[in-house]
Amino acid sequence: MNNFAVKKLYSEKYTLLPSVDSFLKISIGLILFTMISTAFVYAETMSVDVDGTSFDLEYTATGMTVSGIEADTDFISLILTVDVTESTGTLDVTLDRSFFDSTFEGLDDDFIILADGDEPNFSETATTPQSRTLSFELPAGTEEIEIIGSVFANSATVVPDTSEDDAAAKAAAASDDAAAAAAAKAAAADDAAAAAAKAASDDAAAAAAAKAASDDAAAAAAAKAAADDDAADNTSATQCGPGTVLKNGACVLDERCGPGTVFKNGACVLDSTPPSSGGKGMGKESIMGFVIAFLGAGIVAVVFGIIAKSQKK
Numbered sequence: 001m002n003n004f005a006v007k008k009l010y011s012e013k014y015t016l017l018p019s020v021d022s023f024l025k026i027s028i029g030l031i032l033f034t035m036i037s038t039a040f041v042y043a044e045t046m047s048v049d050v051d052g053t054s055f056d057l058e059y060t061a062t063g064m065t066v067s068g069i070e071a072d073t074d075f076i077s078l079i080l081t082v083d084v085t086e087s088t089g090t091l092d093v094t095l096d097r098s099f100f101d102s103t104f105e106g107l108d109d110d111f112i113i114l115a116d117g118d119e120p121n122f123s124e125t126a127t128t129p130q131s132r133t134l135s136f137e138l139p140a141g142t143e144e145i146e147i148i149g150s151v152f153a154n155s156a157t158v159v160p161d162t163s164e165d166d167a168a169a170k171a172a173a174a175s176d177d178a179a180a181a182a183a184a185k186a187a188a189a190d191d192a193a194a195a196a197a198k199a200a201s202d203d204a205a206a207a208a209a210a211k212a213a214s215d216d217a218a219a220a221a222a223a224k225a226a227a228d229d230d231a232a233d234n235t236s237a238t239q240c241g242p243g244t245v246l247k248n249g250a251c252v253l254d255e256r257c258g259p260g261t262v263f264k265n266g267a268c269v270l271d272s273t274p275p276s277s278g279g280k281g282m283g284k285e286s287i288m289g290f291v292i293a294f295l296g297a298g299i300v301a302v303v304f305g306i307i308a309k310s311q312k313k
Contacts, residue, residue, distance in 0.1 A: 043094075048078065050153050055099040064089030064138060071100075077148040084142045091136045092125070093147070101132070102149035108132075112148035120145075 043060045050071045057069055057078070063086030070079050078100060082091065095101065102109045113122045115138055126133035136145065261268040 053153060058094040060092040062090040064091060073152060075148060076150055076152060077146050080145040082142060082145055084138050084140050087140050089138045092133060094131050094133045096131050099153060100149055101151050103151060114146040115142050116144055
């Protein structure tokens with residue numbers, strides 16, 4: 001076999017094998033398919049029985065599974081049994097209005113959602129005339145979801161309208177409030193009357209006490225006046241005229257005389273008796289004054305004489 005034949009054989013062999021570019025394209029395609037198929041979640045359907053009628057409930061679950069659903073016609077609610085396998089599970093539920101809805105006076109009303117008795121994070125993501133779609137975020141470990149509405153099976157079961165009862169209850173409450181207000185007003189009036197009566201009684205008592213005090217003061221003043229009158233009468237009865245004194249209950253002549261007078265012949269007259277020792281005393285005092293003056297003059301003369309002699313020398 002020559003070289004040309006060998007080269008041709010190897011060339012045909014490599015042509016039958018896939019190239020590197022082909023392997024790369026196939027790998028990228030498989031990766032994209034896996035990613036798309038993983039990200040794309042298909043909606044599922046589960047049947048629920050409401051008073052013997054079966055309805056289909058469409059839902060989409062991510063990170064969790066829905067194992068059952070039942071209707072509670074007493075509380076107008078749907079109860080879903082779930083198992084959240086990831087840290088946070090997402091559940092989207094589409095409710096057909098002809099099957100289950102929440103309305104009030106002909107307008108859409110919010111559904112009440114409970115997850116194991118607590119309120120989870122949820123929102124209404126789509127609303128059409130035919131259906132309403134709710135989206136929930138549920139934590140790991142959640143086992144039951146309850147969706148509470150107001151109507152089942154196209155108004156087959158409707159929440160009772162309690163507007164009339166509410167109006168009657170409000171009217172009764174208003175009547176009770178009015179009666180309570182009237183009773184309170186009457187009680188306030190009674191309290192005011194009692195307070196006025198007590199104030200009047202207190203005023204009367206104060207007036208009586210003031211009158212009694214005034215009477216006591218008047219009686220005391222009268223007694224004092226009477227005592228003063230009695231004292232004046234007694235003083236008048238025992239008082240004597242000028243020149244007389246009260247002695248033994250009778251007014252007699254006052255025999256006492258002032259200084260320099262003596263009582264004589266029933267009257268006070270000047271004492272004419274001359275003093276016995278007064279002149280002698282005055283004479284002695286005069287002599288002593290002259291002697292002292294003479295001695296002083298002599299001493300002064302002697303002093304002047306001594307001074308004059310010393311000046312001459």
